[in-house]
Amino acid sequence: MPYDIAIVGGGPAGLSAAVNARARNKSVLVVSNDYRESPLYRAKQVDNYLGMPGQSGAALLDAYYRHAEETGATFRGGRVLNIMALDGTCYLGIGSEMEEARAVILCTGVSQGKKFPGEAEFLGRGVSYCATCDGMLYRDRPVAVVGLAPDAPEEANFLQGLGCQVTYVSGKRPEALDPAIPWVRAGRLEITGEAAVTALRVNGEDIPADCVFLLRHAVPPTDLLPGLALEGGYVAVDREMKTNLPGVFAAGDCTGLPLQLSKAVGEGLIAGQRAAEYVDQLCDSEVINSITCEKGE
Ligand SMILES: Cc1cc2nc3c(=O)[nH]c(=O)nc-3n(C[C@H](O)[C@H](O)[C@H](O)COP(=O)(O)OP(=O)(O)OC[C@H]3O[C@@H](n4cnc5c(N)ncnc54)[C@H](O)[C@@H]3O)c2cc1C
Known part of the structure; x- marks a missing residue:
């Protein structure tokens, strides 16, 4: 009902x-x-x-x-x-x-906050707003999590638990993040790829990723x-x-x-x-x- x-x-x-x-x-x-x-x-x-x-x-x-x-x-x-x-x-x-x-x-x-370059272009082709919805699709594959909400570290841990190879990107190192997940300080972010996402670019350096999870409020x-x-x-x-x-x-x-x-x-x-x-x-x-x-x- x-x-x-x-x-x-x-x-x-x-x-x-x-x-x-x-x-x-x-x-x-x-x-x-x-x-x-x-x-x-x-x-x-x-x-x-x-x-x-x-x-x-x-x-x-x-x-x-x-x-x-x-x-x-x-x-x-x-x-x-x-x-x-x-x-x-x-x-x-x-x-x-x-x-x-x-x-x-x-x-x-x-x-x-504005959209990141590449966000609209790759939405549904390697940009996701929902770890629990799309995580399984990226099992055993590299993904980047951009943590913009307080519960983002738990979602990154969830992805890691599924078997995704997670890199976590945020302004500050989050306390609740699984220590096995590498953390990268956020800077200028851009989502890049061709037919689908291949990397998250942070200050000009590419982090290989088949999916970028943008976890906002x-x-x-x-x-x-x-x-x-x-x-x-x-x-x-x-x-x-x-x-x-x-x-x-x-x-x-x-x-x-x-x-x-x-x-x-x-x-x-x-x-x-x-x-x-x-x-x-x-x-x-x-x-x-x-x-x-x-x-x-
Ligand atoms: C520091 C500060 C001081 C202020 N002082 C005053 C003051 O003195 N006097 C005054 O009149 N006003 C003041 N304001 C403004 C006032 O806070 C806002 O006008 C008011 O909070 C607006 O209420 P709202 O319900 O529209 O939105 P919000 O208070 O922004 O609430 C929206 C809520 O929805 C949640 N949300 C958003 N999207 C989703 C989603 N997709 N799914 C689930 N949840 C979602 C958000 O997380 C948030 O909790 C101040 C604001 C700030 C930041």
Whole structure:
């Protein structure tokens, strides 16, 4: 049975959307990296949040998370790597697993960092964002892991365990990395090859690799959902937080300026309520009659 609403990202926008969709008695799944990875967690003091000046970002996020949890939202750790919307159901790829929902709310914040040279060109031909999905394809072969997320060392260890010959590339030597895996300090990175990837170039030196795993915190929204419209580099939404794709809503920093907490929380509320309405309409419509549709829980 699909969830009514899946929320991608557990920052202020996602947690606000979860609380407000639960208030409409919808089943809600929040898929996110640890909520402490929201940039807000690093804010020592937030002075412009109405009625609550002087709180730390960490205290606010802890409170938001507790609130969303108490409403009965389901939480699942992990990174959503792709979403497919088809006939009233949205399929979310999380590593090698899948979740289903009637509607999706993107609350992914702003994705930092540009693509590396060669990344777009070789995607699917030796560039991967998911060790657990693609690792088996590279058993007994050289691979490079570019560690840009906190859980990247564990994923590199997983690849090594599968039998891949892993080289790990990152800004700092990670503590959790298997000592058998060679570590290379990241510099200027480029992915090279011909028909498929043959190497990761680091500061002009080639590390032979049949696959380069780029393990980041977040995936740009347009990579998550092909066909998603942007405006000025942010997800384009109307006043109801609807995107151009049916059943797909967005809220918070990913929809644009100002990149501020109150806007994220407010947009999360609208997206949660509108997504709940969308699910009600879907369940009343003929489109969905062929699919089991229970309202609420
Ligand atoms: C140091 C600092 C201080 C700040 N101070 C203030 C302030 O004083 N006042 C103010 O109003 N604002 C402040 N901000 C801005 C505020 O933090 C943001 O506006 C707010 O966090 C945006 O919330 P959000 O939910 O849209 O995104 P985020 O908080 O970025 O949350 C997005 C979450 O989604 C996760 N995620 C992304 N993609 C995926 C995926 N594919 N799968 C799973 N999870 C995913 C991310 O890891 C993250 O946890 C500050 C920001 C920083 C960095």
